[in-house]
Amino acid sequence: SQELEQSPQSLIVQEGKNLTINCTSSKTLYGLYWYKQKYGEGLIFLMMLQKGGEEKSHEKITAKLDEKKQQSSLHITASQPSHAGIYLCGAAYINRDDKIIFGKGTRLHILP
Amino acid sequence: DAGVIQSPRHEVTEMGQEVTLRCKPISGHDYLFWYRQTMMRGLELLIYFNNNVPIDDSGMPEDRFSAKMPNASFSTLKIQPSEPRDSAVYFCASSLGKETNTGELFFGEGSRLTVL
Numbered sequence: 319s320q321e322l323e324q325s326p327q328s329l330i331v332q333e334g335k336n337l338t339i340n341c342t343s344s345k346t347l348y349g350l351y352w353y354k355q356k357y358g359e360g361l362i363f364l365m366m367l368q369k370g371g372e373e374k375s376h377e378k379i380t381a382k383l384d385e386k387k388q389q390s391s392l393h394i395t396a397s398q399p400s401h402a403g404i405y406l407c408g409a410a411y412i413n414r415d416d417k418i419i420f421g422k423g424t425r426l427h428i429l430p
Numbered sequence: 431d432a433g434v435i436q437s438p439r440h441e442v443t444e445m446g447q448e449v450t451l452r453c454k455p456i457s458g459h460d461y462l463f464w465y466r467q468t469m470m471r472g473l474e475l476l477i478y479f480n481n482n483v484p485i486d487d488s489g490m491p492e493d494r495f496s497a498k499m500p501n502a503s504f505s506t507l508k509i510q511p512s513e514p515r516d517s518a519v520y521f522c523a524s525s526l527g528k529e530t531n532t533g534e535l536f537f538g539e540g541s542r543l544t545v546l
Contacts (some may be wrong), residue, residue, distance in 0.1 A: 349533060360521065360537040361473075368532070406487060408535070416527045417459055417486060420536055422472030 320418060322409050331397050332429050339392045339424045341407035351408040351418060352381050361406065364392075393427035394426075402408045402428045432456070434538035436522050442544045448510040451541045454503055455524030461465040463535060464497055473521070479505065480527070502531050513544045519543070 319420055323342045331337045341350065349368045358409040365374045367383035368389060374381055381392045389409075404425050408418040435454040455462045463478040472527055477487040482499045492496070494513070499505040509516055519542050523535040 327467070353536065353537075360539045361523075361535075363534050364536060366532045408532055416480065416525070416533055417463070417475055417478055418533065419475060420465075420473040 321411075322407065322419055322421040324405075324407055324424050326424060327422065328425040328427070329428060330427045334356075334396055337348045337394050337397055337426070339341070339405050339407075339426075341390045341409075341421055343388045343409050345411055347383070347386070347387045347399060347409050348412045349382075349410045350383055351410070352379075352385075352390070352392055353408060355404040355406060355423070357403065397426075397428050399428050399430065401428055434522055434524055434536055436520075436538035436541050438541055439504060439539060440542045440544075442546065443512055444546050445513055446511045447518075447545075448508065449512045449545075451507040451520050451522075451543070453505045453507070453522030453538060455505070455522070456536055457503065458526035459526055459536070461525045461527045462499060462500070462505050463503070463523040463525070465523065467519045467521060467540070468517075476507070500502075509543075514545045517543055517545050 320346050339428050351366050352364040355361045364376050369370050370387045372383050378395045383390045402429040404423045406423045407418050409419045437452045454475045460481050464476040465473050467473045476489045477497045479499045520541045521540045523537045525535045
């Protein structure tokens with residue numbers, strides 16, 4: 319969706335290194351959702367951010383929503399092979415009912 | 431409690447055939463969503479239901495696609511006739527919606543469709 323842009327599209331990282339994935343919305347968000355998808359499987363919910371400046375963590379994954387509620391970054395510290403997969407951000411907008419629109423995803427590969 | 435259940439997991443069919451994908455949402459969830467995932471277009475929302483009523487079907491690509499939700503525990507997505515460009519992974523998801531919860535979606539494992 320052009321409303322929601324993710325970058326980079328793909329990422330290859332050496333095991334143990336840190337990495338950041340970005341998600342930018344063209345409109346103010348009601349909520350921003352991060353999901354992880356292992357190749358060939360369904361999507362697993364990681365976390366949801368709603369308040370400007372909010373930051374949440376899930377194991378070694380941290381996500382933050384900026385103050386203007388239009389951009390989120392997901393940061394992985396000391397990456398591991400288990401972190402490999404596709405990371406998708408999803409956006410819910412104010413007064414846009416309950417649908418969630420997703421970005422195209424970031425494919426993360428971890429090199430041993 | 432069981433998660434969202436989709437069937438079939440894999441379907442291979444020939445162009446022109448009818449395809450029916452099925453979904454059982456999580457009990458108590460009043461929202462159901464159908465998404466399609468391809469490499470080129472990512473994860474696209476096709477249609478979603480609230481309390482079995484279609485709310486937004488603007489993502490349905492064309493008249494060959496139809497979706498129904500006859501009751502709270504079952505939904506179908508039908509493609510008739512199917513075309514090779516319909517090849518994708520189709521996901522069903524359910525949720526409690528934003529008013530009563532965070533609006534988090536719970537996804538099924540997906541149905542991988544290949545149209546030859």
